[in-house]
Amino acid sequence: MSQVLNTPQTMTIPLFVGQGKIAYGEKPVPAPGPGQLLIEVKANALCGSDRGQFYDGSATTPGHEAAGVVVGTGEGTVTAVGMPGVVFLMDFCGECRSCKLGFTNQCLGKRADYGFSHDGGYGPYMVVNENVFFPMDPSIPFGEATMLLDIMGTGGHAIKRALQVHQDIEAILIGGAGPIGLGVLAMAKLLLGSGMPVFVMDFVPYRLELAKQMGAIPINLAEQQANDVIRAAGFGGVDAAIDTSGKTAGRHTALQALNQRGVLVCVGHGQELNLDVSSDLIAAERTVLGSEYFRYQELAENHALILEHLPYLRQIITHRFGIDRIQEAYELFFQGDTGKVLIEQ
Numbered sequence: 001m002s003q004v005l006n007t008p009q010t011m012t013i014p015l016f017v018g019q020g021k022i023a024y025g026e027k028p029v030p031a032p033g034p035g036q037l038l039i040e041v042k043a044n045a046l047c048g049s050d051r052g053q054f055y056d057g058s059a060t061t062p063g064h065e066a067a068g069v070v071v072g073t074g075e076g077t078v079t080a081v082g083m084p085g086v087v088f089l090m091d092f093c094g095e096c097r098s099c100k101l102g103f104t105n106q107c108l109g110k111r112a113d114y115g116f117s118h119d120g121g122y123g124p125y126m127v128v129n130e131n132v133f134f135p136m137d138p139s140i141p142f143g144e145a146t147m148l149l150d151i152m153g154t155g156g157h158a159i160k161r162a163l164q165v166h167q168d169i170e171a172i173l174i175g176g177a178g179p180i181g182l183g184v185l186a187m188a189k190l191l192l193g194s195g196m197p198v199f200v201m202d203f204v205p206y207r208l209e210l211a212k213q214m215g216a217i218p219i220n221l222a223e224q225q226a227n228d229v230i231r232a233a234g235f236g237g238v239d240a241a242i243d244t245s246g247k248t249a250g251r252h253t254a255l256q257a258l259n260q261r262g263v264l265v266c267v268g269h270g271q272e273l274n275l276d277v278s279s280d281l282i283a284a285e286r287t288v289l290g291s292e293y294f295r296y297q298e299l300a301e302n303h304a305l306i307l308e309h310l311p312y313l314r315q316i317i318t319h320r321f322g323i324d325r326i327q328e329a330y331e332l333f334f335q336g337d338t339g340k341v342l343i344e345q
């Protein structure tokens with residue numbers, strides 16, 4: 001049913017003008033077309049993958065980890081005005097071979113990446129196709145709800161990718177304690193049990209401390225060797241390593257820590273990985289695989305988990321800013337001493 005609440009004609013939006021500078025401009029508030037929803041954005045989380053837009057500039061309004069409330073509905077939609085929820089990054093077609101099997105993160109006819117190809121969640125309002133909106137329980141605060149996306153979604157998907165090839169995981173190594181690494185850590189604990197040993201390596205003491213607080217065994221690569229810490233904890237190696245660093249050195253260290261039958265899941269985009277196929281893969285039957293974002297359907301599973309574990313997950317959020325301080329938020333975030341940083345409107 002088509003309905004739009006009273007909204008202003010224009011809105012102030014941040015302009016990513018490049019070279020690490022964010023200005024402000026005006027834009028008309030968009031109207032939802034057929035099949036679309038108008039969302040009043042309440043929170044959007046900063047992400048390492050915004051780096052390109054922050055330094056190179058962006059023609060669209062960035063923000064791909066948005067939570068908000070529906071304030072307008074286009075023809076043919078069924079979502080009610082007033083419904084809170086989050087926005088799935090990828091506008092999947094729902095009809096291709098991948099989508100039909102539920103692989104919505106591998107859609108062959110993808111129509112948009114909200115926050116990249118189309119305006120995202122740093123504007124006060126955004127329009128999305130209805131299929132990417134995930135309605136949520138109103139008890140979840142909007143800021144915390146953004147964790148359903150890259151934190152729980154991407155983190156949980158990486159763990160599930162590892163489980164596809166290794167069902168008896170006894171220890172995990174995460175290569176990087178940035179927000180995605182913390183998300184993988186949290187989801188490892190929630191999906192595999194709080195007793196699962198999870199090693200997290202990084203160079204940033206602030207992030208390692210946060211990982212420790214969330215139940216990880218920290219490895220400070222500035223002064224420790226990963227294999228030494230893993231052995232000191234009583235393990236010969238790990239069964240799954242999740243690389244969130246995107247660094248060749250980090251992936252190599254992860255590979256060297258893997259047991260026989262171990263699996264390396266690459267989540268962080270970045271540099272290359274060099275393999276000595278005979279010794280690294282064949283002899284020990286190891287697996288290397290990629291993990292990209294997550295399937296829309298995983299939101300329902302993660303929604304149930306966030307309702308149960310909100311205080312634990314909330315620890316990942318360390319800073320909150322209004323949109324008027326977005327410049328400061330990004331500078332702090334890229335400098336490294338943060339967990340997840342939110343813009344709340």
Ligand SMILES: [Zn+2]
Nearest residue numbers: 047049065150
């Ligand atoms: Zn992100």
Ligand SMILES: [Zn+2]
Nearest residue numbers: 093096099107
């Ligand atoms: Zn598709």
